Amino acid sequence: MIAVEFILSGMLAAATPFLLAALGELVGERAGVLNLGVEGLMALGAAVAFIIVYHGGGHALAFAGAGLAGALLSLLFAFAALGLQANQVAAGLAIGILGQGLSALFGKTYESLTVKGLPKLSVPGLADLPVVGGLFVQDPVVWLSLAATPAIWATFAFTKTGLLLRAVGENPKAAHSIGYPVIAIRVAAVAFGGLMSGFAGAYAATVYTPLWADGMIAGRGWIALALVVFGTWLTLRIFWGACLFGAVSLAGLAAQAGGVELPSQLLASMPYLVTIVVLGVISSNRRLLKLNGVASLGEPFKP
Amino acid sequence: MAAPLLSLRGISKRYGEVRANQAVDIDVAPRSIHAILGENGAGKSTLMKLIYGVETPDSGEMLWQGVPLKLASPAAARRRGIGMVFQHFSLFETLTVIENIRLVVPGQTRALIARIRELGTEFGLEVDPHAHVHELSVGERQRVEIIRCLMTDPKLLILDEPTSVLPPQSVDKLFDTLLRLRDGGVSVLFISHKLEEIRAICDRATILSAGKVTGHVDPREHDAHDLARMMIGRDMPEPPPRTPSEPGETMLELIGLTYTPDDPFGMPLKDVALTLRAGEILGIAGISGNGQAELSELISGEIRLPFENREQVQMMGEPVGHLGPAERRQLGFAFVPEDRLGRGAVQGMSLARNSLLTAHPLGLVRHGLIAMAQATEFTRRCIADHDVRTSGAEAEASGLSGGNLQKFIVGREMMLAPKLFFLAQPTWGVDIGAATAIRQKLVALRNEGVAILVISEEIDELFDICDRIQVLSQGRLSPSLETRETRPEDIGRYMIGAGAAA
Numbered sequence: 055m056i057a058v059e060f061i062l063s064g065m066l067a068a069a070t071p072f073l074l075a076a077l078g079e080l081v082g083e084r085a086g087v088l089n090l091g092v093e094g095l096m097a098l099g100a101a102v103a104f105i106i107v108y109h110g111g112g113h114a115l116a117f118a119g120a121g122l123a124g125a126l127l128s129l130l131f132a133f134a135a136l137g138l139q140a141n142q143v144a145a146g147l148a149i150g151i152l153g154q155g156l157s158a159l160f161g162k163t164y165e166s167l168t169v170k171g172l173p174k175l176s177v178p179g180l181a182d183l184p185v186v187g188g189l190f191v192q193d194p195v196v197w198l199s200l201a202a203t204p205a206i207w208a209t210f211a212f213t214k215t216g217l218l219l220r221a222v223g224e225n226p227k228a229a230h231s232i233g234y235p236v237i238a239i240r241v242a243a244v245a246f247g248g249l250m251s252g253f254a255g256a257y258a259a260t261v262y263t264p265l266w267a268d269g270m271i272a273g274r275g276w277i278a279l280a281l282v283v284f285g286t287w288l289t290l291r292i293f294w295g296a297c298l299f300g301a302v303s304l305a306g307l308a309a310q311a312g313g314v315e316l317p318s319q320l321l322a323s324m325p326y327l328v329t330i331v332v333l334g335v336i337s338s339n340r341r342l343l344k345l346n347g348v349a350s351l352g353e354p355f356k357p
Numbered sequence: 358m359a360a361p362l363l364s365l366r367g368i369s370k371r372y373g374e375v376r377a378n379q380a381v382d383i384d385v386a387p388r389s390i391h392a393i394l395g396e397n398g399a400g401k402s403t404l405m406k407l408i409y410g411v412e413t414p415d416s417g418e419m420l421w422q423g424v425p426l427k428l429a430s431p432a433a434a435r436r437r438g439i440g441m442v443f444q445h446f447s448l449f450e451t452l453t454v455i456e457n458i459r460l461v462v463p464g465q466t467r468a469l470i471a472r473i474r475e476l477g478t479e480f481g482l483e484v485d486p487h488a489h490v491h492e493l494s495v496g497e498r499q500r501v502e503i504i505r506c507l508m509t510d511p512k513l514l515i516l517d518e519p520t521s522v523l524p525p526q527s528v529d530k531l532f533d534t535l536l537r538l539r540d541g542g543v544s545v546l547f548i549s550h551k552l553e554e555i556r557a558i559c560d561r562a563t564i565l566s567a568g569k570v571t572g573h574v575d576p577r578e579h580d581a582h583d584l585a586r587m588m589i590g591r592d593m594p595e596p597p598p599r600t601p602s603e604p605g606e607t608m609l610e611l612i613g614l615t616y617t618p619d620d621p622f623g624m625p626l627k628d629v630a631l632t633l634r635a636g637e638i639l640g641i642a643g644i645s646g647n648g649q650a651e652l653s654e655l656i657s658g659e660i661r662l663p664f665e666n667r668e669q670v671q672m673m674g675e676p677v678g679h680l681g682p683a684e685r686r687q688l689g690f691a692f693v694p695e696d697r698l699g700r701g702a703v704q705g706m707s708l709a710r711n712s713l714l715t716a717h718p719l720g721l722v723r724h725g726l727i728a729m730a731q732a733t734e735f736t737r738r739c740i741a742d743h744d745v746r747t748s749g750a751e752a753e754a755s756g757l758s759g760g761n762l763q764k765f766i767v768g769r770e771m772m773l774a775p776k777l778f779f780l781a782q783p784t785w786g787v788d789i790g791a792a793t794a795i796r797q798k799l800v801a802l803r804n805e806g807v808a809i810l811v812i813s814e815e816i817d818e819l820f821d822i823c824d825r826i827q828v829l830s831q832g833r834l835s836p837s838l839e840t841r842e843t844r845p846e847d848i849g850r851y852m853i854g855a856g857a858a859a
Contacts (some may be wrong), residue, residue, distance in 0.1 A: 108711075217456055218460065232431055
């Protein structure tokens, strides 16, 4: 029972870095751009945010700085992949490596230093419930990313902006022929993805584990990418995928604490395995993939 | 003629070495249905892209109601009142009709839906605003495109080959819509290569040949021969003569072929039956999307049936439903797929290497190694025998025009000396010269006793070469119709699924 409480109360915070990065990547991919640099964008955001908080800039400024850094670096990707029509896979990988390098460079003198995280806000009444009460005690960023999920879902479902992003991703030629600036729309989508990745990195480094260590993003960016694909480009599935990942990683910790005799490497790899298997099974429905998949994903478009 | 709505003066556009348009002059009058007539590759589509702002001309001037017109984008063209319906529609398949329209037309969804319904009744363009585009037939998609244009209140509507995707009955309906639009004050630029259509509906015609204007005429005052001479420099070629022949053994038989594709956008086939014998050409008429792709892949072997259903497809008297393409080819089957670049040939490879793809059993491979000399020799023969205009066997497939590449692919398959020859859309996007050459070769092959199956959207083509025609509509195949005793309207009735009642 204690393990369940532990998982429920920590799951959303553990999921938040994935959720933020995956939502950003979702917007870019829906517009037809595959940005594989998420890991590096998160790393850069993490370093920028940590430095700002460490020097007393506060979390709001830290998130703004991290988001801006992520957006700027992703614009460099956009320049190569959309402006020069470079191969998106290669450009994304290159930008990812650049981001990780910059992160290591900026963070070099901050190794092993810590900062103060954020206080938690609880929902009055609900927070006192037995077992599930922990779900309603979260830091403000978790609450904001919980709000971002339906907001992005509704943007795709109901707004002209969402319609335009989907249109550009499905058939850029047709979008161009009816007069939409395909490249500009894609650049904006990519910049939004960079912004969200920067936020995700900032959350990981200054709220979730407010301690600087080089390489602290530890593959979270790649999982975020996998969540988008296995979530079949559907906002709510990506949310559940991120929650699942958070829950399973906490379950591993709970199991270790409870004295379960399993190699720690296996426990550490469980969240990756479980998430991929579950989402893999869900996304094996070809009909769903065909209906929600992005037809022009990764293909360069020349107007 | 009243002051022109749109004038082009000396418009030129080139792509690399190709001069798509050279010094084109056109005047489009208000309230006119103006034809742009020319064969494939004459530069019609390029010209329309220039008028609609998709491309910008290299030189020349456009005047819109007497004022110089410079268009930076299609959006700018739409603001001036120019709308365009593309040949390959610019619709988004995963979105609904209303979503597609909202992308172009501002306004509240509810008001837009009311307007869609209103235009639908006024111009005979009924369509369900909430349907997903991928569920619609091609004719319905065209209606959506036209409605989308009309909702921006255009003064000029450009239609690129609008009838090529419609059954004959729907063509009449489209013409009725266009006439109503003209009477409502809209001018129409109507692009086509079909002479009779232009004579039926257009009051002006500009004829393009190899990028240049070769005539401005009133099409109602000229017969098809005159128009053809202006378009291709000579009369339309006569259909190839078919010698009467006694059909031989059955080479292909489909018995109760039923198949449901995995693809949610695919068309299931229901109880398809046909019999094709040596020495005859059987045509499958119908609009693409009615099961053509599925039927073609089931015959070629790209889709295999489960072993217990293998009898549903029989070639040379053997059940082959469970066999793959290579095994079917070994029995004497040859196949020309509908997409030249991708399935018929590999674009980045030389013609000699493309020969290897299907002709490898003819000694082009020895001990598992490519016999390049033989492959080149084979390719040279194919180029010479089938009049493929190219620099030689080393030319890349992507460097050939559509017509020449198609002649090469058809030639390659014919050199395999098939007993059963299957072609899907053999003359799609091919110039008249190459199309005629291909049709003549097919008839000659038939006269030699080969069994030939042709899937085509071009009804005229099927009437020219086929002994019998069957119509594929909504995944069902009509009974066999003798070409001699059938009129295009009969085919059309089956195309819209009302065959039996006729």
